[in-house]
Amino acid sequence: MARAFNFSAGPAILPLSVLEKAAGEFVDYAGKGMSLIEMSHRGKEYDKVHAEATALLKEILGIPEGYKVLFLGGGATMQFGMIPMNLLPAGKSADYVNTGAWGQKAIEDAQRIGKVRVVWDGKAEKYMRWPKLSELKWDENAAYAHITTNETIGGIENWEWPDTGKVPLVADMSSDFLSRPVPVEKFGLIYAGAQKNVGPAGVTIVIIREDLAMASPNLPIYLQYKTHYENDSLYNTPPVFSIYMVKLVLEWLKAAGGLPAMAELAKKRAAVVYNAIDGSGGYYRCPVATESRSLMNIVWRLPSEALEEKFLKEAGEKKLLQLKGHRSVGGCRASVYNAMPMEGVQALTAFMAEFQKNNPAV
Numbered sequence: 576m577a578r579a580f581n582f583s584a585g586p587a588i589l590p591l592s593v594l595e596k597a598a599g600e601f602v603d604y605a606g607k608g609m610s611l612i613e614m615s616h617r618g619k620e621y622d623k624v625h626a627e628a629t630a631l632l633k634e635i636l637g638i639p640e641g642y643k644v645l646f647l648g649g650g651a652t653m654q655f656g657m658i659p660m661n662l663l664p665a666g667k668s669a670d671y672v673n674t675g676a677w678g679q680k681a682i683e684d685a686q687r688i689g690k691v692r693v694v695w696d697g698k699a700e701k702y703m704r705w706p707k708l709s710e711l712k713w714d715e716n717a718a719y720a721h722i723t724t725n726e727t728i729g730g731i732e733n734w735e736w737p738d739t740g741k742v743p744l745v746a747d748m749s750s751d752f753l754s755r756p757v758p759v760e761k762f763g764l765i766y767a768g769a770q771k772n773v774g775p776a777g778v779t780i781v782i783i784r785e786d787l788a789m790a791s792p793n794l795p796i797y798l799q800y801k802t803h804y805e806n807d808s809l810y811n812t813p814p815v816f817s818i819y820m821v822k823l824v825l826e827w828l829k830a831a832g833g834l835p836a837m838a839e840l841a842k843k844r845a846a847v848v849y850n851a852i853d854g855s856g857g858y859y860r861c862p863v864a865t866e867s868r869s870l871m872n873i874v875w876r877l878p879s880e881a882l883e884e885k886f887l888k889e890a891g892e893k894k895l896l897q898l899k900g901h902r903s904v905g906g907c908r909a910s911v912y913n914a915m916p917m918e919g920v921q922a923l924t925a926f927m928a929e930f931q932k933n934n935p936a937v
């Protein structure tokens with residue numbers, strides 16, 4: 576098999592060794608004569624997977640006492656609703672930072688539930704940067720404060736952790752989760768859909784502090800964090816296959832040196848691409864403010880839409896896949912998550928140089 580370089584924003588590239596391991600034990604798990612996905616989620620085999628995935632996340636992220644890891648369904652999108660449903664009581668308001676398409680969606684869902692104050696809105700600046708911390712004037716009586724650490728579509732990432740004092744900080748980390756160390760103790764709740772950097776679609780990882788999980792408004796049972804907190808995400812059938820895949824990715828990540836190693840690699844990979852863009856004499860253009868550039872989702876434009884179309888077509892012929900920018904913004908985007916090998920970005924930038932030579936701007 577000639578493996579493509581998959582630059583998709585999500586579902587996204589996973590380590591080949593993980594895919595092979597999963598394939599190898601898919602039909603006959605641990606010599607039981609059946610697949611893990613055919614087994615009870617209350618059985619010994621699955622229980623071990625569940626416990627190991629949890630323990631690995633705790634270890635890799637250094638999650639302190641008083642927090643739990645939850646494995647939930649519904650994607651990061653479900654968290655847009657669950658967070659205000661659980662944490663935004665009537666009479667309170669929640670602070671949100673609007674850094675792009677995902678921040679905006681989180682805001683819209685919270686507004687369906689309660690009162691929202693937008694602390695900073697990047698819309699007028701076309702979401703080209705993450706605000707400086709000095710621009711964020713938090714409400715010290717807010718129920719919580721919500722940020723999106725990496726805007727997957729806009730290609731901007733947060734590089735300074737906000738301090739919201741006593742107000743619980745809530746973060747959508749879907750697209751930069753496990754790409755760098757995170758001071759979990761600064762957060763009340765962290766969530767991430769697995770399909771960007773941690774596994775297949777189907778499971779969302781939520782790291783929640785106990786006091787927040789215990790706020791239990793009268794909601795349907797699945798929608799209460801308390802349910803999952805008290806039952807270790809085994810109140811109902813969890814997405815067992817997705818969690819199993821996450822476990823394999825976590826084992827791979829730990830063996831590869833953990834989050835410091837991932838952060839180092841992310842810097843190196845992204846530098847290769849940004850250097851190619853910046854060194855192209857303006858042929859390739861990254862619209863994002865330099866200090867907010869994402870190391871995970873790199874966006875750029877070409878001199879014309881016609882050239883962009885040609886670029887994407889020819890890249891595809893070279894097995895450099897999924898480089899099209901999100902339909903809402905156009906242009907090109909390379910998502911370079913943990914599993915992207917250095918050869919991937921080298922092949923991409925070699926192609927960029929060749930394409931520019933063959934297609935001068937008119």
Ligand SMILES: *Cc1c(COP(=O)(O)O)cnc(C)c1O
Nearest residue numbers: 650651652677727747749750768
């Ligand atoms: C992809 C993404 C989401 C939505 O995730 P789903 O799992 O599809 O609901 C939310 N936030 C960010 C930052 C994302 O990248």
